[in-house]
Amino acid sequence: MSINEQPSLSGLSSSNLGYPRIGGNREWKKALERFWQGSIDESELHREMKRLRLEHLSKQRDKGIDRIPVGDFSYYDHMLDTSVMFGLVPERFNYRPVGPVPLSVYFGIARGQKGAAASEMTKWMNTNYHYIVPELANVAPVLTENKPLLAYREAKQELGIDGKPVLIGPYSFVVLSKGYNRKDLGAIIRTFLPLYAQVLSELAAEGVQWVQIDEPVLTTSFPVEDLEIIQEVYEALTQAAPSLNIMLQTYFGSLDHYERLTKLPVQGLGLDFVYDDGENLQHISRHGFPKGKTLGAGVIDGRNIWRSDLNAVAALLSQLAEQIPATQLIVQPSCSLLHVPVSLDAEHKLDRELVHALAFADEKLEEIAILTAALGKHDPSALAMLEQSAEAVARFNSSAARVQTAADLADLLAKEPLSRSVPFAERRVIQQNKLKLPPLPTTTIGSFPQTAEIRKARLHYRKGEWSAEQYRTFIQQQIKEWIDIQEDIGIDVLVHGEFERTDMVEFFGEKLKGFAFTQNGWVQSYGSRCVKPPIIYGDVSFDQPMTVEETAFAQSLTSKPVKGMLTGPVTILNWSFERNDIPRRQVALQLALALRAEVEALEQAGIRMIQVDEPAIREGLPLKKEQQQAYLDWAVQAFLVTTATAQPATQIHTHMCYSEFQEMIQSISDMDADVISIETSRSHGELIVSFEDQIYDKGIGLGVYDIHSPRIPDVSEMLGMIQRALRVLPSDLFWVNPDCGLKTRTKEESVAALRQMVQAAQAARATL
Numbered sequence: 001m002s003i004n005e006q007p008s009l010s011g012l013s014s015s016n017l018g019y020p021r022i023g024g025n026r027e028w029k030k031a032l033e034r035f036w037q038g039s040i041d042e043s044e045l046h047r048e049m050k051r052l053r054l055e056h057l058s059k060q061r062d063k064g065i066d067r068i069p070v071g072d073f074s075y076y077d078h079m080l081d082t083s084v085m086f087g088l089v090p091e092r093f094n095y096r097p098v099g100p101v102p103l104s105v106y107f108g109i110a111r112g113q114k115g116a117a118a119s120e121m122t123k124w125m126n127t128n129y130h131y132i133v134p135e136l137a138n139v140a141p142v143l144t145e146n147k148p149l150l151a152y153r154e155a156k157q158e159l160g161i162d163g164k165p166v167l168i169g170p171y172s173f174v175v176l177s178k179g180y181n182r183k184d185l186g187a188i189i190r191t192f193l194p195l196y197a198q199v200l201s202e203l204a205a206e207g208v209q210w211v212q213i214d215e216p217v218l219t220t221s222f223p224v225e226d227l228e229i230i231q232e233v234y235e236a237l238t239q240a241a242p243s244l245n246i247m248l249q250t251y252f253g254s255l256d257h258y259e260r261l262t263k264l265p266v267q268g269l270g271l272d273f274v275y276d277d278g279e280n281l282q283h284i285s286r287h288g289f290p291k292g293k294t295l296g297a298g299v300i301d302g303r304n305i306w307r308s309d310l311n312a313v314a315a316l317l318s319q320l321a322e323q324i325p326a327t328q329l330i331v332q333p334s335c336s337l338l339h340v341p342v343s344l345d346a347e348h349k350l351d352r353e354l355v356h357a358l359a360f361a362d363e364k365l366e367e368i369a370i371l372t373a374a375l376g377k378h379d380p381s382a383l384a385m386l387e388q389s390a391e392a393v394a395r396f397n398s399s400a401a402r403v404q405t406a407a408d409l410a411d412l413l414a415k416e417p418l419s420r421s422v423p424f425a426e427r428r429v430i431q432q433n434k435l436k437l438p439p440l441p442t443t444t445i446g447s448f449p450q451t452a453e454i455r456k457a458r459l460h461y462r463k464g465e466w467s468a469e470q471y472r473t474f475i476q477q478q479i480k481e482w483i484d485i486q487e488d489i490g491i492d493v494l495v496h497g498e499f500e501r502t503d504m505v506e507f508f509g510e511k512l513k514g515f516a517f518t519q520n521g522w523v524q525s526y527g528s529r530c531v532k533p534p535i536i537y538g539d540v541s542f543d544q545p546m547t548v549e550e551t552a553f554a555q556s557l558t559s560k561p562v563k564g565m566l567t568g569p570v571t572i573l574n575w576s577f578e579r580n581d582i583p584r585r586q587v588a589l590q591l592a593l594a595l596r597a598e599v600e601a602l603e604q605a606g607i608r609m610i611q612v613d614e615p616a617i618r619e620g621l622p623l624k625k626e627q628q629q630a631y632l633d634w635a636v637q638a639f640l641v642t643t644a645t646a647q648p649a650t651q652i653h654t655h656m657c658y659s660e661f662q663e664m665i666q667s668i669s670d671m672d673a674d675v676i677s678i679e680t681s682r683s684h685g686e687l688i689v690s691f692e693d694q695i696y697d698k699g700i701g702l703g704v705y706d707i708h709s710p711r712i713p714d715v716s717e718m719l720g721m722i723q724r725a726l727r728v729l730p731s732d733l734f735w736v737n738p739d740c741g742l743k744t745r746t747k748e749e750s751v752a753a754l755r756q757m758v759q760a761a762q763a764a765r766a767t768l
């Protein structure tokens with residue numbers, strides 16, 4: 001569209017839904033960790049947090065955002081903030097909330113404390129952010145403080161900003177909690193309503209105009225009968241504060257119950273127009289949008305890092321403006337910007353062409369401001385920027401960086417074997433003849449402790465202080481040390497230990513084609529832990545062997561089998577920022593083909609077992625039920641492309657964690673791995689149960705101890721776990737292993753625990 005054709009949407013305004021907490025240089029993380037270590041005190045922590053909070057608010061104002069969220073900032077997690085605001089301190093912390101919950105209790109719930117385990121954490125919807133799961137059992141909610149009100153006052157007093165308080169809505173809050181029976185959902189939600197009512201009426205009394213109430217569960221396939229309680233909730237909340245405007249905010253997808261939800265007694269509805277497969281726009285065109293209500297149009301991608309074609313977004317906004325007066329239309333990101341890095345300012349090393357195609361949080365706010373100025377005020381320089389962004393995006397999409405060498409994958413797949421040449425029952429015999437493993441074989445999941453010494457060595461190497469040869473020698477020493485340890489302990493299937501890897505995705509990304517790495521592209525994963533996901537910008541392909549040297553070296557030191565260790569295609573995809581110009585499935589298949597080349601290289605080097613980790617397979621599962629099977633189908637396909645050409649004698653392992661497997665057991669079985677190892681504590685024995693139904697009938701290693709805790713379980717406890725499993729599982733398919741990699745544990749803890757584990761396996765064998 002040319003500049004003059006852009007519609008004039010006078011009265012259009014802008015908003016943001018949430019801003020990253022971590023700071024441009026991860027100051028937030030550093031302050032928290034210093035506090036936990038005891039090197040700063042509580043008042044210094046509060047000072048630093050306040051400084052960051054205010055800095056983030058002024059930044060949003062300076063970028064020209066009209067409605068600035070307040071109260072989205074957190075010392076750990078916004079769900080945990082809500083829990084403590086409602087006094088939900090689990091009994092084991094021995095604390096009865098009266099006023100504001102002290103920081104020590106807050107961090108205790110998040111991280112555990114002496115005598116009281118931390119609350120569970122889990123993935124926030126389908127993102128890689130983890131929230132602390134509220135525990136509702138045996139506690140009556142009480143309002144300990146009005147956190148959004150405090151945030152609002154602070155922004156007003158310190159900066160003169162009339163902020164928009166953000167709260168997680170009662171429906172999503174309770175649905176995402178645990179410790180109650182689903183059939184009591186309505187009753188539980190009702191116990192929270194008076195507290196929400198009080199929060200909102202106090203906000204109204206303070207003069208707040210708009211409040212943002214997040215209800216992310218509304219974009220999932222929630223039971224239709226929940227609509228009644230949702231209706232009841234919003235009736236109660238509007239009655240509690242009639243003068244307040246509620247923006248009911250949804251994100252990560254479209255609304256299945258658009259007509260019902262638009263009728264809720266709220267003043268505004270926030271919709272995602274990026275991850276909705278075009279459905280939200282269709283709903284609006286088909287059913288209209290209620291008169292008098294405000295639409296928060298989530299048109300800028302809040303969770304991926306690509307720059308927007310603002311011309312295209314302007315076209316979408318004009319379409320919306322046909323139904324909704326511009327004064328009731330708000331330009332905003334599709335979700336909170338919590339999920340993207342802070343700013344491109346620090347990226348000096350990235351390819352310039354790529355940088356011009358990216359937008360992190362700050363740049364996204366600029367995009368929102370540009371759109372608002374261009375369409376709302378017909379600002380000439382903003383209008384010119386719409387054009388510029390369209391050109392930049394088009395230029396990048398047709399650049400060499402994107403490549404389009406990948407043959408049509410559909411064709412390619414038609415030629416590819418998508419199952420192994422021999423079925424599991426036969427492979428098993430072939431493999432066992434070759435491997436001669438004892439019953440209940442013992443193994444580990446791959447990584448051994450990443451000690452300070454290893455991190456230091458890597459730093460020396462990265463800074464150029466060590467030569468490649470020095471670093472290689474160091475890694476080989478580590479491998480040798482741990483091969484000796486494993487042999488000494490008596491483990492049956494050994495691993496090399498993954499000492500050369502920083503991170504299971506970054507390591508492969510750095511060696512494959514099509515990936516880029518930022519210097520400072522951190523996002524919060526959980527608590528103070530941040531991750532720096534690689535960017536998949538172009539076609540992914542194999543360049544050279546990635547793991548053969550270390551694996552073959554380890555194998556050369558022992559006559560026991562060493563298991564090669566790869567990260568699977570779906571996990572690499574789910575833990576990266578992915579390109580948005582081709583379907584995800586296609587990227588997964590490109591990754592699979594590249595990893596298959598690695599499987600072949602390992603086989604050629606004489607490796608007899610290869611584990612392809614897919615811990616993240618579950619988190620890519622679409623929120624909508626009807627889309628889940630298609631995802632699982634291509635995820636399985638990608639795993640098979642990676643592994644199916646392996647020789648029948650090569651034993652393929654896989655590993656999954658953080659998973660609830662219920663709905664995906666058939667798919668896991670279709671992956672046709674010879675052995676799967678899974679985390680037990682959080683998978684609730686679902687795979688064991690499915691053995692009873694004979695859905696899963698291949699090798700299985702149930703984690704016999706939890707590596708997330710420094711506690712070393714004794715032999716009898718692990719033996720008990722093994723025997724319980726053997727009541728259901730055939731003993732000739734059962735493996736004994738910890739439930740995840742040991743990289744976060746110390747050497748002493750790992751060695752002690754593995755010794756006990758081997759003893760437990762021996763004791764179990766004696767009873768067979």
Ligand code: GLN
Binds near residue numbers: 445447613741
């Ligand atoms: N092989 C990896 C490790 O041991 C698996 C990690 C994971 O499951 N997240 O660290």
Ligand code: ZN
Binds near residue numbers: 658
């Ligand atoms: Zn794991």
